[in-house]
Amino acid sequence: MTEKEKxxxxxxxxxxxxxxxxxxRIRVKDFCFDFNNARPSEVDLRAELxxxxxxxxxxxxxxxxxxxxxxxxxxxxxGAGSFFNHGCYLMDCAPITFGSHCFVxxxxxxxxxxxxxxxxxxxxxxxxxxxxxxxxxxxxxxxxIVMPGVTxxxxxxxxxxxxxxxxxxxxxxxFGNPCRVVRPxxxxxxxx
Numbered sequence: 001m002t003e004k005e006k007x008x009x010x011x012x013x014x015x016x017x018x019x020x021x022x023x024x025r026i027r028v029k030d031f032c033f034d035f036n037n038a039r040p041s042e043v044d045l046r047a048e049l050x051x052x053x054x055x056x057x058x059x060x061x062x063x064x065x066x067x068x069x070x071x072x073x074x075x076x077x078x079g080a081g082s083f084f085n086h087g088c089y090l091m092d093c094a095p096i097t098f099g100s101h102c103f104v105x106x107x108x109x110x111x112x113x114x115x116x117x118x119x120x121x122x123x124x125x126x127x128x129x130x131x132x133x134x135x136x137x138x139x140x141x142x143x144x145i146v147m148p149g150v151t152x153x154x155x156x157x158x159x160x161x162x163x164x165x166x167x168x169x170x171x172x173x174x175f176g177n178p179c180r181v182v183r184p185x186x187x188x189x190x191x192x
Contacts, residue, residue, distance in 0.1 A: 007093055007129060015093065015113070016125025028053055028073045036066040054078065064088075075112075078102070079136065094129035099136030099154060106142045114148050135170060157185055 003021055006013035015021060035049040046066075050059040053073045061080035068088055070076060075092035079100030087107040090096050094112040098104075112129040116122045130149035134140075138152050141160030152158065152168045159175025168174045174181045 010094065010128060010130065012116075012126050012128045014125050015127040018125075025071055028070060031073075032067075032069050035068065038066070040066075084108075085142070093127065094148070095131040096134075097131070098134045099138065101137045102134055103139040105140055105144065105160065108140050108142070108144045108146075110146045112148050141175075155185060 003013045003018035031052045057078045064084040065086045070090045077097045081101040084104045085106040089109045133151040135154030137155045139157045143161045146164045153170030155171045162179040163177040164179040172181045
């Protein structure tokens with residue numbers, strides 16, 4: 001198996017020294033650099049660059065503000081109507097999936113990589129990765145960090161600054177470090 005095949009299978013792989021993976025990361029980071037330095041008024045150029053960064057995403061159906069950084073891009077799925085505020089980072093060594101109409105606050109980070117705890121193994125560049133899944137209609141406040149293997153259920157709200165280390169069921173408000181479910185989402189917007 002190639003190191004990329006091991007990565008995609010969720011096995012331990014050489015993340016630091018494999019030339020093929022390094023080349024893929026450099027390629028997409030160049031696109032991210034260009035996207036992040038394009039003027040907001042350069043709508044067509046930004047859409048063209050986003051398509052190169054996120055080949056599996058219908059980029060005209062989502063809004064992503066710069067800066068925005070990914071590791072590979074091909075492992076990311078984003079549903080229509082989703083919004084990513086400034087400063088988001090997606091470490092997509094494993095799939096990261098967002099449902100439709102997700103609202104991602106500024107400076108949110110999504111980490112799929114897991115490194116060995118033993119220094120000698122870690123120094124060999126080994127890692128493995130676990131997928132992250134975000135359901136439809138999820139709202140993540142600013143500065144949320146989502147850890148490897150986490151699923152956040154549809155309609156949940158995660159408070160700003162939370163570190164999500166475990167799955168969050170659908171329709172819940174959760175926050176903290178570590179993030180914990182506080183109560184169901186029950187509030188409705190009041191009309192005047």
